[in-house]
Every structure is written in structure tokens, then in C-alpha cells.
Amino acid sequence: MSTETPLNTPTRHDQHGQWPQAETVDDFRHNLAAVQARIKASCQRVGRDPASVRLLPVSKTKPQTNLRQAYAAGCRMFGENKPQEAYRKWEEMADLTDLQWSVIGHLQTNKAKLVARFATEFQALDSLRVAVALERRLQAEGRGLDVFVQVNTSGEASKYGLPPDEVAAFLRELPAFSALRVRGFMTLAALSAEASRVRRCFILLRQLRDRLRQDAPDGIGLEELSMGMSGDFEIAIEEGATVVRVGQAIFGARATPDAHYWPSTQKGETD
Numbered sequence: 578m579s580t581e582t583p584l585n586t587p588t589r590h591d592q593h594g595q596w597p598q599a600e601t602v603d604d605f606r607h608n609l610a611a612v613q614a615r616i617k618a619s620c621q622r623v624g625r626d627p628a629s630v631r632l633l634p635v636s637k638t639k640p641q642t643n644l645r646q647a648y649a650a651g652c653r654m655f656g657e658n659k660p661q662e663a664y665r666k667w668e669e670m671a672d673l674t675d676l677q678w679s680v681i682g683h684l685q686t687n688k689a690k691l692v693a694r695f696a697t698e699f700q701a702l703d704s705l706r707v708a709v710a711l712e713r714r715l716q717a718e719g720r721g722l723d724v725f726v727q728v729n730t731s732g733e734a735s736k737y738g739l740p741p742d743e744v745a746a747f748l749r750e751l752p753a754f755s756a757l758r759v760r761g762f763m764t765l766a767a768l769s770a771e772a773s774r775v776r777r778c779f780i781l782l783r784q785l786r787d788r789l790r791q792d793a794p795d796g797i798g799l800e801e802l803s804m805g806m807s808g809d810f811e812i813a814i815e816e817g818a819t820v821v822r823v824g825q826a827i828f829g830a831r832a833t834p835d836a837h838y839w840p841s842t843q844k845g846e847t848d
């Protein structure tokens with residue numbers, strides 16, 4: 578966003594691992610209201626409508642009890658990083674018929690079957706192999722899926738996602754997959770306390786989107802920018818995020834180290 582005064586919003590990565598646990602419906606109400614207030618304030622700084630930002634609560638590692646409390650506090654969609662964990666929770670919570678699931682983590686082709694069965698949204702599309710696998714399984718289920726193309730904006734080898742210069746060619750392949758409804762891009766910024774480095778990742782994603790939207794293939798929507806998490810969503814909103822994926826600020830810190838979710842290497846992966 579272009580603004581008169583330079584924005585110097587800090588990250589909150591120093592709070593990483595220290596967010597208090599939400600254990601009651603009231604805790605969730607309180608945390609959701611606090612996050613929504615921060616979303617609103619960020620929007621106001623850059624003249625955006627808060628309704629243009631969707632909050633996606635990220636429930637990975639948290640038990641069903643907590644997810645049900647969050648549901649009671651008003652959440653109707655959860656983001657989960659691992660397909661198997663998400664699938665299990667979907668089965669356990671099938672009684673909540675208006676609850677939807679967004680898979681936000683890297684997918685191996687052998688798990689496409691699971692995702693095709695229950696997810697409404699998949700935010701980590703980064704290869705044709707995964708697109709092929711999802712399309713086949715979705716056709717078999719008679720379902721469609723909203724997808725976001727994940728872009729690696731930090732240049733860190735540990736992050737999944739396509740390098741920015743490969744995204745245009747990738748988009749040109751996607752109209753062939755009729756069950757995949759392309760909505761936009763997703764990224765994880767550098768996990769850095771240095772706000773300017775984090776902001777650069779978000780700016781890169783927005784500029785890439787703006788550039789590619791001009792001649793996007795038919796049927797490929799690039800309205801959405803999923804960027805920002807507990808430690809940096811305010812900066813992401815200032816730079817145009819339409820979806821923020823927030824876990825710890827709503828649920829509390831996770832016991833599982835993040836390295837478990839963002840492997841330090843992609844080598845050795847079996848598909």
C-alpha cells in the first residue's frame with residue numbers, strides 16, 4: 578500500500594512460543610476479539626476495509642476440545658498444516674456440519690486423496706504433480722477445491738513454494754484442472770524479528786500478484802493474498818493480505834517445535 582508516512586509496524590515474533598493457552602470458550606472469545614481489533618487497526622492505518630481481510634484460525638497440534646471451544650466462540654473454518662491430522666479432526670468433528678477445513682501445509686501426492694475428501698481450501702499448491710493428483714481425486718469425489726499457489730518469497734530453502742519467477746508458467750498450466758478453483762497466492766515470510774525483511778516478502782507477493790493478474794489465464798482468479806501469521810499479520814495487512822492465518826494468538830503457543838511443520842530440508846521426502 579502506498580502511504581504518506583512510512584509504516585514501521587514491528588513484528589511480534591519475539592512473542593513466539595509465549596502466547597497464553599486458550600482453555601475456555603471465553604478465552605477464545607477474548608483472543609478472537611483481540612486479533613480482530615488488531616486487524617481493524619492495521620486496516621485503518623492503510624485505509625482498507627476490515628471486511629476485506631479474512632481471519633483463518635490455525636488449529637494445528639491442538640486437541641479437539643480446544644477446536645470445539647473455538648467453534649463455540651464463532652470459528653467456522655480451521656487451518657491445518659498436516660493432511661492426516663486435519664482428516665482425523667474432520668472425522669472427529671463431523672457433527673459440526675457447518676465447519677470447514679483449509680489445508681495450509683505442503684502436500685505429498687499420496688495424501689491428495691485425503692484432502693480431496695474433506696477440505697474446502699488448499700493453500701499450498703506448489704507443483705504440477707500435486708495438481709494432477711488432486712484433480713484426479715477430486716473428480717472421483719465429485720468435489721471442487723479452492724486453491725492458493727504457494728510462493729517462496731523469503732528465498733529460504735527451508736520454505737516450500739514456487740520461486741517467484743516460476744509462478745507465471747505454473748499458472749498457465751492450471752486452467753486444465755477444472756476441479757481446482759485458483760483464488761490467489763499464499764506465502765510464509767522470513768521468520769525474522771526484522772520487520773523490514775518480513776515486509777519485503779509481503780510486498781514481493783503483492784507485486785507478483787498485481788503483475789500476473791493483468792494477463793492471468795481465463796478462470797484463474799488472483800484476488801486473494803494469504804499472508805501473515807501471529808507474529809507478522811499486521812504488516813501483511815498493511816501490504817494487502819486478504820487472508821491471515823493465525824494460530825498461536827488465538828489458541829496459545831504450540832508445544833511442537835515449528836521445525837516439525839517447516840522442515841529444514843525438503844530432501845528425502847517420499848511421494
Ligand SMILES: *Cc1c(COP(=O)(O)O)cnc(C)c1O
Binds near residue numbers: 637658682826
Ligand atoms: C502454523 C502456521 C501458521 C500460523 O502460525 P502462528 O504462529 O501459530 O500464527 C500460518 N501459516 C502456516 C502455513 C502455518 O503452518
